Amino acid sequence: MTTEDVLLTADTDGVRTLTLNRPKSYNSLTVELKERLLDALRAAAAEDTVRAVVLTGAGKAFCAGQDLKEHVGLLQAGDSAPLRTVAEHYNPIVRTIVRMPKPVISAVNGSAAGAGAAFAYASDLRIAATSASFLMAFANVGLGPDSGASWTLQRLVGYGRAAELMLLARTVDAEEALRIGLVGEVVPEGELAERAQQVAARLAAGPTAAYARIKDVLTTAAESTLDEALAAEDAAQAALGATADHSEAVEAFVAKRPPNFTGA
Structure with a gap:
């Protein structure tokens, strides 16, 4: 400290x-x-x-x-x-x-x-x-x-x-x-x-890249129309779907083991 x-x-x-x-x-x-x-x-x-x-x-x-x-x-x-x-x-x-x-x-x-x-x-x-x-x-x-x-x-x-x-x-x-x-x-x-x-x-220890996008889409939705919120969600999902954390989560689910998230 x-x-x-x-x-x-x-x-x-x-x-x-x-x-x-x-x-x-x-x-x-x-x-x-x-x-x-x-x-x-x-x-x-x-x-x-x-x-x-x-x-x-x-x-x-x-x-x-x-x-x-x-x-x-x-x-x-x-x-x-x-x-x-x-x-x-x-x-x-x-x-x-x-x-x-x-x-x-x-x-x-x-x-x-x-x-x-x-x-x-x-x-x-x-x-x-x-x-x-x-x-x-x-x-x-x-x-x-x-x-x-x-x-x-x-x-x-x-x-x-x-x-x-x-x-x-x-x-x-x-x-x-x-x-x-x-x-x-x-x-x-x-x-x-x-x-x-x-x-x-x-x-x-969680998927911090996803947390960042969750915060972003929540803030966007708080001050936008439904269509704008849907577009922000779409963009976030497309970006997060390509992350290593998402791949790791899917592999962990199939293997029935805890995921090891890195924020990437």
């Missing part, structure tokens, strides 16, 4: 775990942390040895969103950086998570608020500890959502529920998050890291 102050990076069995590491500030997002996270996500996307990614937080919180102390301090100092952070940091981070050609799992420990919650929404899978909670509090400070939450949240829970959570700025605990489909699984606090690694390791 290498420590980069505000971000921890660990690699195990093809899984790269990125841990937001400002526990005393509930992993709130400073400029430094946002830049480190964006660089780390882009590196994970580009490295063939990384086959799945886990995003989590150190301490008692997943991520409290924007570090408001830094935000206010920069504005008071006449620095315009806070006004550019959506375009320069949050939007690229979410694009990188959504377009990552490999699965991304958010292991949500404690509070996930604002942009922090949005990062979890953008992930492919969300596993929550019993202590987890989600909050979209933008309306409380006279702002609208950012970090892609307007796009991701309603695709998880529907327009009506997303509007309720954003307009009323209501906290969702782990039990409700599971019930409304915001997360896929809730586990005891002490089992979160292990469970996230188990799921990520399973994905890392």
